[in-house]
Amino acid sequence: PEGSAPTAQAVVSQYACQRRTTTENNNKIFTDAFEVLAESYEFNEIEGPCLAFRRAASVLKSLSWAVQCLEATRNVPCLGEHTKAVMEEILRYGRSFEVEKILSDERYRTLKLFTSVFGVGPKTADKWYRGGLRSFSDVLGDRGIRLNRMQQSGFLHYGDISRAVSKAEARALRNIIDEAVHAITPDAVLALTGGFRRGKEFGHDVDFIVTTPELGKEKNLLPNIVLFSLHQRILLYCDYQASTFDMSKLPSYRFEAMDHFAKCFLIMRLEGSQVEGGLHLAEGDSRGWRAVRVDLVAPPMDRYAFALLGWSGSRQFERDLRRFARLERNMLLDNHALYDKTKKEFLAATTERDIFAHLGLEYIEPWQRNA
Ligand code: DCP
Ligand code: MG
Numbered sequence: 298p299e300g301s302a303p304t305a306q307a308v309v310s311q312y313a314c315q316r317r318t319t320t321e322n323n324n325k326i327f328t329d330a331f332e333v334l335a336e337s338y339e340f341n342e343i344e345g346p347c348l349a350f351r352r353a354a355s356v357l358k359s360l361s362w363a364v365q366c367l368e369a370t371r372n373v374p375c376l377g378e379h380t381k382a383v384m385e386e387i388l389r390y391g392r393s394f395e396v397e398k399i400l401s402d403e404r405y406r407t408l409k410l411f412t413s414v415f416g417v418g419p420k421t422a423d424k425w426y427r428g429g430l431r432s433f434s435d436v437l438g439d440r441g442i443r444l445n446r447m448q449q450s451g452f453l454h455y456g457d458i459s460r461a462v463s464k465a466e467a468r469a470l471r472n473i474i475d476e477a478v479h480a481i482t483p484d485a486v487l488a489l490t491g492g493f494r495r496g497k498e499f500g501h502d503v504d505f506i507v508t509t510p511e512l513g514k515e516k517n518l519l520p521n522i523v524l525f526s527l528h529q530r531i532l533l534y535c536d537y538q539a540s541t542f543d544m545s546k547l548p549s550y551r552f553e554a555m556d557h558f559a560k561c562f563l564i565m566r567l568e569g570s571q572v573e574g575g576l577h578l579a580e581g582d583s584r585g586w587r588a589v590r591v592d593l594v595a596p597p598m599d600r601y602a603f604a605l606l607g608w609s610g611s612r613q614f615e616r617d618l619r620r621f622a623r624l625e626r627n628m629l630l631d632n633h634a635l636y637d638k639t640k641k642e643f644l645a646a647t648t649e650r651d652i653f654a655h656l657g658l659e660y661i662e663p664w665q666r667n668a
Contacts, residue, residue: 309356311374312625313617313668314658316359320496320667324357324364327384330396331357334383337399340408340419346379353380355613355668364388407431415458415564415590416447447562450534454564456579457588461499463577466567470503470591473571477525478507482518485509486601490608491592496664499577502590506605508598515595516540519559522593526565533588534564542597547643548629548636556632558596558604565591600633602646607632609649614661614668622656630656 310316322328331354338347352375357364360373367385370376376384386393399405404426410433411422425436436442437452444452451458471489478485488494491504507522508515519537526532540559569576569585576587596604607615622630628644629636635644635655644655653660 308372309359309374311352311356312621313355313359313611313614313666314621314656314661316356316668317661317665318355318359318611318614318668319665320498322358323360323362326387326391327357327364328354330383330387330393331380333396333399336409337402337405340405340423349375349377350380351613353377355617358668403431411436413459414448414455415451416445417451421448447534447536450564454533454588458564458590460579460587461501461577462503462589463572464493464498465573466577466587466589467493467500467503469567469572470565470589471505473531473565473567474505474507474522474591474593477522477529478518481521481525482509482514484511485518486598488605490594490605491610494609494663495611495667497667502592504592504608505594506601506608507593507595508601510598512597512599515597516559518595519561519593523561526563531566532563533566534562536562538562540595542600542633544633547634556594556596556604556607558594558600558632560595561591561593563591563593564588596632602648602652603630603634604632606649606652609663609666611666611668614666617668618656621658626656628656 331350335347335350335354338344338350356373356375362369364370364384366388367381370381370384383393383395386395407426407430408419408422411417411425411430412419425442428442430436430442433452433455436444467489471487475487478487486506486508488506489504490506491502492500493503507518509518523532523535523537526535538560540557542557542559565588566586567576567589569587576584578584578587594604594608606618619630622628622635627638629638630652635646635652636642637644637655646652646655650660
């Protein structure tokens with residue numbers, strides 16, 4: 298249900314971690330447009346405007362009402378000149394000409410296509426584009442490109458992986474991994490994280506955190522899960538990255554970079570018989586299985602709360618948690634730890650609530666973090 302702009306408007310925080318954002322988006326016409334603009338700036342490595350449009354999209358997602366005129370956004374932060382001009386266009390004409398121009402731009406379209414392949418980032422996509430490649434057949438053709446193992450799997454399973462994963466499929470994978478984990482380590486802890494933990498109906502992958510109550514024992518978890526899955530013949534691709542985490546190096550790691558925990562980027566084979574209501578396949582596709590992207594992270598138990606908070610997302614929620622910690626609390630937060638720069642000490646946490654409390658923030662439930 299669309300609420301209307303409250304007459305006496307509450308001021309909306311500029312930080313996503315001080316807003317509650319469910320999966321219900323009342324301003325999709327604007328946020329979809331902003332995402333295209335942000336992505337276009339990202340492809341051109343123009344960071345400022347890219348972030349500005351992501352922030353604007355995030356703040357509009359948190360509103361319980363649909364913006365119907367610009368005057369109603371008086372108390373809404375993060376909307377700059379450019380952003381408002383795009384909104385004005387959409388309000389007046391139902392679409393943005395700037396966005397339409399990007400959507401028909403050859404470079405944007407090609408980079409969008411190439412980056413939709415697992416293992417192909419913006420740098421590689423741009424390199425291929427500059428080399429004159431425009432389509433998958435250009436990449437895969439006889440004059441084609443040398444692909445790494447990840448990209449080869451990305452093309453091999455392209456149809457399945459580019460198709461959204463349903464909640465029922467995520468649950469089925471949870472059961473499969475749960476079985477593997479507990480066959481290996483009966484007291485292991487498994488948590489669903491990422492978008493599905495935030496209550497999303499569909500995702501591009503399924504994210505899990507696994508650990509063991511006994512410190513150090515988590516080291517064998519991922520290699521054993523991989524072996525178990527290989528044995529079950531459900532592993533279509535596996536990239537295992539051992540832990541490079543070292544508490545004594547904190548907080549000197551560049552905060553905000555990818556975390557140092559052991560992780561696996563997998564493609565798993567999911568059988569239709571394991572999914573309640575069946576697989577989420579294209580109309581007319583009657584195969585009994587599909588490929589699904591799965592990420593597993595294995596932090597040591599004393600880092601569990603930080604890893605869970607960091608992997609639950611959304612990306613914008615995470616960015617703003619860190620920005621809030623740094624700018625408002627003089628603290629450094631990442632997926633490993635929370636460091637108080639004033640007191641020069643690490644703040645311990647066993648739950649996400651502990652971390653919010655250290656930051657002096659009201660607790661935000663996972664399903665309210667869809668910023
Ligand atoms: N994450 C992050 N920064 C990154 C990568 C991940 O903060 N560079 C965190 C936030 C994400 C979570 O990890 O929410 C999982 O990453 P995904 O890319 O799987 O994102 P989601 O699960 O949120 O969405 P999707 O439905 O696309 O999988
Ligand atoms: Mg995910």
